[in-house]
Amino acid sequence: MSFSRIQAAWLALLIGPAVALTGCGGSSSDSSSTTTAESTSPQGSVAMFVTDAPADPDLFEAVYVTLSQVELVPEDGSQPIVVREGDPVTVDLLNLTHDSLPLSYREGIPEGRYCEIRLTVDEVKLDLADGETVTTGLPADGLVTLLPDDCLDVQTGGVVNVQLDIDLGKSIFEEDGAYFMRPVFYVDVIREPGSQRLVRLEGKISEFDQDQQRILLCDSLPVQRYDFDNTYQGCAWVDLTDSTALFDNLNYDGEPRALSELFMDAKLGQTLAVAGVVSEFGHGVLEFDIPAGQLPPPGECKLWYPERPAGQQPPPKPCDLLVETAPTDTVVIDHDARIILDRRGLMAVDAIALELGEFLRVDGSVVDPVTDGAFTMASRPGEAVQADAADPLPVALQATAAGVNGTRIVSKTGAYLGTDAVIPETPVSVDGILETSSVGNTLRAALVVLDEAMQGLERLSGTVQTVDGSTAIVTTAIADDNPCGDSAGDLQIVTDAETRFLTVTVTDSGSTSRDGGTLEADQTVDVYGVCATDGTFDAEQVVIIEDTRAF
Known part of the structure; x- marks a missing residue:
């Protein structure tokens, strides 16, 4: 798919090497000892996704963020739970x-409630639009505390779906020629369909079920167990629907193809990129209890059914054979109790577009609406293809035919849209x-992904003078901060029940983003x-800034 090299690098670093299920080596032949990862307390899981709101393309070509750790803090303030750690990873959030x-x-x-998320941003x-590269100042050595208005309620066997919206477009500001960061991060606990961003996955076709119209996509999901620091490669089920489209740039120059072409043995092992919507998650926790005597001998592997007792597991076999034949919902472990292959589907995604081979991704904004099966767009600075409103890039839509779906047009939450939604100035990704x-x-x-929510939104920056119920007077210091006029001055803002508030507090010792x-x-x-x-x-969004740092 159109994954950037940086995105691919992030996933590769998150996934990391195969992970040992034991800290005990596993070479002992004493069947009374165990290599165990089993916890005595009720447990669940947290699935965490990251996204970014658009930043001003006239200012930035890229925003590279290096993240080293994510933690959940229990409601009682006890020991934090590490969600992500290891080698720092860098990604262009744009x-x-x-x-x-x-x-x-x-x-x-x-099991329990978690009302605080801590991020460590290194x-x-x-990359500025004028070609200069600068590094921002970070508050409190990059420690960012997020206080969602809705705590994470982890239940036994359940999965909490969390979306981190790292809104760097609102986080970065300039002061006397230097750039600083006051983190504007939103936390959304996803409970209702249609409220999460479109999700992108890339992995290998490991198995398919034509009757159920689904594919097991492995090497696609970074998984971190509670008993080890590293992550390993997980699998996700990809469900095909009547609206799913397949595009093949390996054999057919990127043309749309029939979904039935995926259900061929020749497709097994091929890399597939998916854009879709998360529909459900699998089990919330997987507990291993592996007696050392059940581990395979050196040079062999063992198929492990997580739901079976240790004594009912199959005998060891050659690793290559098990990797080729392991059925769904099993893992393959080696002599050192490392997961060599994981064929559990930890989540399911309703696929919108499937892509075989490399596809170019271009971000920008719509210039001309759809006419005769095509529209035009201006690209964002720094894109592989440069185009502006005066000389826009034509985008041709591929037609739907009998048994074959053409170009998919969706919102950033994965809702299908018609060509009438392709409106000038709408942010778009193709x-x-x-x-x-x-x-x-x-x-x-x-x-084609359209960001309807951001269409036409402008920013007002200033100081609150007076507040009267749902209205307030805000004074702007310069004309550029007043979107409704050509000079600085007072402007009345109007809020309602749909307006989202976020309070950002930045001190010399830390920064906090709190919903509300x-x-x-x-x-x-x-x-x-x-x-x-x-x-x-x-007003659709109001960010209240409490910055007490001395610059």
Whole structure:
């Protein structure tokens, strides 16, 4: 698919090497000893995804974030639970403005409530639109505390689905020529379908079930067990629907193909990229209890059924044979109790678009609406194909035919849209095949993702003067901070029950993003919304900034 090299690197680092299930070596022949990862307390899991809201393309070509650790803090303030750690990873968050990537599937989290998430951000590096690269100042050595308004309630055998929206477009500001960060991070506990970003996965086709119209995609999901620091490669079920489209750039130049072509033995082991919507999760925790005497001898492996007692597991066999023949919902372990192959489906994704081979991804905004099966777009600075409103890039939509679905047009939550949703100035991301000719370039599209929510939103920055119920007067210091006029001054903002508030507190010892907040006089605020015809500003998001640092 159109995964960037940085995205692929992040997933590779998250997935990491195979992980030992034991710290005891496993070479003992004493059948009374055990290599155990079994916990005595009730446990569940947390699936964590990361995404980013759009940043100003006139300022940034890339926003590289280096993240080293994620922790959950229990409600009682006891020992934090590590969700993600290991080698720091770096990703360009601007590649995640229309979708999300799995950050970690953390098994074995003790049952309970978790009302705080801690992130350790090592570095934020900016590629500016003018070609300069700068590093931002970080508060408190990059320690970021997130306080969601809805605590994570981990239940035995359950999975909590969390989306971290790292909104760096609102987080980065300039002061006297230097860039600083005051983290504007949203935490969403996903409970209802349609509220999570489109998810992208990439892995190998490990198994398929044509009757059920589903594929097991392995090497696609980073999993971290409660008993080991590293992660291993997990699998996800990919469910095909009547609306799913398949595009093949291995054999058919990126053209749409019939879904039936996936259900062939020749496709097993091939790399498939998926854009879709998470529909469900599998088991919440997997506990191993492996007697040392049950481990295979050196040079062989063992098929392990997690739901069976240790004494009912199959005998050892050659590793290559088990990797080729292991059935669904099993793992293959070696002599050192490492997971060599994991064929459990930890989550299911309803597929929207499937891509075989390499596809180019271009982000930008719509210039001209759809006419005669094509629209035009301007690309974001730094994209592989550069185009602007004066000389836009044509995007050709591939037609749907009998038994074959063409270009998919969806929102960033995966809702299917019609061509009438392709409106000028709407942020857009397109996967496709670039065709060049003497008259110019054309991007033949497989997937078009539109960010309708951000269409037309503008930013107001200033200081609150007065508050009266659902309205407030905000004073802007410079004209650029007033989206509804050409000079600095006062502007009335209007909030309602749908307005989302976030309070960002930054001190010399740390920073906190807390969902919610109340407008008060003398507050510094960033307000995102639209200018109304009556001269007021309708607020969709309000970020209250409490920054006490000395610059």
